[in-house]
Amino acid sequence: MANILSKHLIDIDNLNTVLSINSPESIKSAVSSGRGFAFLPNIVVKQDLRRGDLKKIHIKGFDSKFNYYLAYRKNYEFTGYEKIFKKFITSSKRCFCY
DSSP states (O other): OHHHHHHTTOOGGGSOOOOOOOOHHHHHHHHHTTSOOOOOOHHHHHHHHHHTSSOOOOOTTOOOOOOOOOOOOTTOOOOHHHHHHHHHHHOTTOOOOO
16 A cells, blocks of 8 residues: 555655554444545455445545465475465456455
8 A cells, every 4th residue: 555655645654544453344343433444455345335334435546456465485385275276366367256
C-alpha cells in the first residue's frame, strides 16, 4: 500500500493512522461502526458489499492490484499435496471462486 500511495505523492507516514489492525473481520467491524475506512481486497468484502454493510469507493487513477508471494525454505522438498498447491497457486489460469 505504501508503494501505491507513494506513486500519488502520498507518504504513508503522514496519514493520520490511529488504529492498525491485521484481521480483515476486525477491520470490517471497525469500518462498519464508523471508525474510519480501509483498503481491503475485493474478495474479503464482496458479501458485505452485497448486503450493503460496506460501501466501495472508487478512486480515479488508483490501481491497488498487488502480487501474492509464496515463501518457503531454500532447498525444501515439497510433499505431493504441497506440490499440487504450489502448482495451483502459481498458475496463471487459477481462479478463486467466491
